Amino acid sequence: MNRAGRLAGLLRWTSLRLRLVAVFAAVALTAAVSVSGIAYWLNRDAVLTRAQNSALNDFRDSLQRNAASLPVNPTCQSLGDAARQIGGPGTYQVVLLATAPDGSPCAEVSDQDVFTMSDVPASLQKVVNIVHKEDHAYHLHWERISLQGHPYLVAGARINGDGPTGYMLKSLDAERKDLNSLAWSLGIATLLALIGAALLAQAAGSAVLRPVRRLGEAAQRLGEGHLDTRLKVTGTDELAEMSRTFNNAAEALENRVAELSAREAASRRFVADMSHELRTPLTAITAVTDVLEDEAEALDPMIAPAVRLVVSETRRLNELVETLMEVTRFDAGTAKLRVDEVDVADMLIACMDARAWLDSVELDAPRGVLATLDPRRLDVIMANLIGNALKHGGSPVEVTLRAEGGDDGEAEGGDDGEIVIAVTDHGPGIPEDVLPHVFDRFYKADASRARSEGSGLGLSIALENAHIHGGGITAGNAPHGGAVFTLRLPRRPRTTAPEDPQ
Numbered sequence: 001m002n003r004a005g006r007l008a009g010l011l012r013w014t015s016l017r018l019r020l021v022a023v024f025a026a027v028a029l030t031a032a033v034s035v036s037g038i039a040y041w042l043n044r045d046a047v048l049t050r051a052q053n054s055a056l057n058d059f060r061d062s063l064q065r066n067a068a069s070l071p072v073n074p075t076c077q078s079l080g081d082a083a084r085q086i087g088g089p090g091t092y093q094v095v096l097l098a099t100a101p102d103g104s105p106c107a108e109v110s111d112q113d114v115f116t117m118s119d120v121p122a123s124l125q126k127v128v129n130i131v132h133k134e135d136h137a138y139h140l141h142w143e144r145i146s147l148q149g150h151p152y153l154v155a156g157a158r159i160n161g162d163g164p165t166g167y168m169l170k171s172l173d174a175e176r177k178d179l180n181s182l183a184w185s186l187g188i189a190t191l192l193a194l195i196g197a198a199l200l201a202q203a204a205g206s207a208v209l210r211p212v213r214r215l216g217e218a219a220q221r222l223g224e225g226h227l228d229t230r231l232k233v234t235g236t237d238e239l240a241e242m243s244r245t246f247n248n249a250a251e252a253l254e255n256r257v258a259e260l261s262a263r264e265a266a267s268r269r270f271v272a273d274m275s276h277e278l279r280t281p282l283t284a285i286t287a288v289t290d291v292l293e294d295e296a297e298a299l300d301p302m303i304a305p306a307v308r309l310v311v312s313e314t315r316r317l318n319e320l321v322e323t324l325m326e327v328t329r330f331d332a333g334t335a336k337l338r339v340d341e342v343d344v345a346d347m348l349i350a351c352m353d354a355r356a357w358l359d360s361v362e363l364d365a366p367r368g369v370l371a372t373l374d375p376r377r378l379d380v381i382m383a384n385l386i387g388n389a390l391k392h393g394g395s396p397v398e399v400t401l402r403a404e405g406g407d408d409g410e411a412e413g414g415d416d417g418e419i420v421i422a423v424t425d426h427g428p429g430i431p432e433d434v435l436p437h438v439f440d441r442f443y444k445a446d447a448s449r450a451r452s453e454g455s456g457l458g459l460s461i462a463l464e465n466a467h468i469h470g471g472g473i474t475a476g477n478a479p480h481g482g483a484v485f486t487l488r489l490p491r492r493p494r495t496t497a498p499e500d501p502q
Contacts, residue, residue: 020208021201028197029190036186043182047175048144052153055092055170056140062086063159063166070164073101079164080108086166087111095120098164115169120154121145128156128165144172151176211239215246227254282318289314326461327441335468337374344369344378344401344419351382352399360390365401371419371491377465378489381473384458385423385485393425393483400424403491418471421487429477438475439463 066082074082079096087094087110094110095117107117127141142155151172158165214231221229229250231243289311297304326335345365352358382399389397405417430438442456459473466473471489478484 020205021198024197024201024204025194028193032190032193036190040179040183040186044179047178048172051170051172051175052142055153055168056142056155059086059092059094059155059166059168059170060140060157063157070098070159073099073103074106074164076100076106076108079106082164083108083110083166087115087168092168092170094169095167096164097166115167117167119147119169120156120167124154124156124167128158128167208239211243215242218246218250222250222253227257282314285314286318327457327464335464337377337468339372339374341370341372342375342378343367344371344421347375347378348382348399348401348421351379352386354379355383355387357386357390360395360397361386362396362398365399369401369403369419371489373469373489374465377468381462381465381487382421382423384462385473385487388458389423389425389427389483389485393427396426398422398424416491418488418490421489423485423487424478424482426480426482429481430475430483435475439473 063086066085070078070082079098083094083096086096093115095107095115096109097105097107097117100106109116121143124141124143140155140157142153145152145154153170153172154167155170156165156167218229218231227250230247233240233243233247292307293311345367348363348365349358352361352363386397386399400422402420403417404420439459441460463473466487466489469489471487473488474486476484476486
């Protein structure tokens with residue numbers, strides 16, 4: 001795949017497809033985290049409650065079996081024996097408190113290194129030391145604490161009101177490991193759900209975006225002029241309905257374009273046929289007007305102005321017919337170049353000399369600028385540009401020629417590059433709202449210039465002649481306010497086929 005294809009794929013991936021994946025992933029992550037959190041807290045509560053109840057029940061039973069038979073003021077030795085019988089390394093550790101026969105307090109532990117009274121929270125001691133009624137004997141109070149980073153369950157109870165007091169310390173490390181394993185399992189399940197959601201989103205995105213991509217490609221082909229482009233319709237869902245709508249629109253567009261093309265072709269044929277039909281009578285009329293023009297001085301003074309008007313309008317009609325025929329050749333694509341290598345400066349001088357413009361135009365055209373072009377079409381272009389400048393602009397009219405580019409890097413003498421001819425007048429210039437339309441067909445000058453007596457086709461034909469050479473014409477305003485038309489033509493035209501017969 002080329003760089004453009006990869007870039008297009010990346011752009012597609014970072015747009016709708018990515019948003020689709022992100023939405024699926026967000027929904028899956030939210031659902032998985034919620035379910036995992038609820039499951040974790042439910043299981044945590046169940047595990048801790050089960051371990052806590054088991055330890056507390058066992059501690060209560062052990063107190064009843066081993067400590068309830070002790071006298072009210074047991075000896076420290078008997079209290080220690082009872083503590084070691086109740087607690088042990090495999091279950092929990094115990095501290096028993098009582099008052100010795102001599103009235104001194106006695107505290108015995110099952111394991112001095114693991115559990116002492118200093119490990120019992122003061123809040124628990126306070127609650128346990130409250131004197132309970134007889135029906136509340138062996139009432140256990142408990143708390144969950146953390147010692148040196150490890151979780152423990154600590155509980156306490158007073159036996160028979162004034163009997164010994166017992167405290168228990170139960171490790172919850174095993175339960176924490178189980179809960180950690182559960183958390184890891186739920187985390188892995190959440191990750192797998194997230195990956196599954198992303199894959200599902202990718203599959204759904206492909207299923208949704210594939211028809212959309214085909215629709216985009218079809219629309220692009222339709223925009224390129226392939227009006228017979230159609231989409232394959234499968235199914236009855238919204239995407240299928242969209243494809244049917246596109247096909248209907250494309251068919252209607254194709255029919256409409258065909259209808260307009262047929263009308264345009266008919267119009268072109270009408271103009272071409274009309275122009276050809278007018279040429280024969282115009283040839284005869286032109287011959288008669290030439291004779292009348294020669295005899296105008298000998299005619300009656302009352303008739304002479306009418307004769308001169310007929311001669312002038314006949315010439316204008318003849319020029320209009322020739323212009324319309326030229327337009328039809330451009331529209332039909334039959335206009336060809338008949339090129340020759342010429343000195344452009346000589347061509348400019350010949351164009352202006354044939355129309356007696358040499359005294360009205362300031363020409364800056366160095367000789368030796370050679371180009372291969374159609375002399376007749378260059379003459380048509382320059383006649384229109386210079387004629388418009390003289391008719392609508394202000395004096396002086398300046399025509400400059402220069403060459404740009406070339407193999408040798410100089411302005412003259414190169415085989416490549418282009419020639420640039422600028423026609424500048426010193427009139428009021430072209431209004432900004434007129435500039436986009438100066439090359440439109442049948443467009444006349446606005447009120448800032450003198451009203452044109454032409455057909456409005458001159459600049460359009462000049463532009464077409466420039467295009468057939470592979471060049472172009474631009475219109476603008478000079479800093480001093482006059483209009484500037486710039487013609488650019490390549491020194492070697494793209495088309496060198498012989499011109500069609502006229």
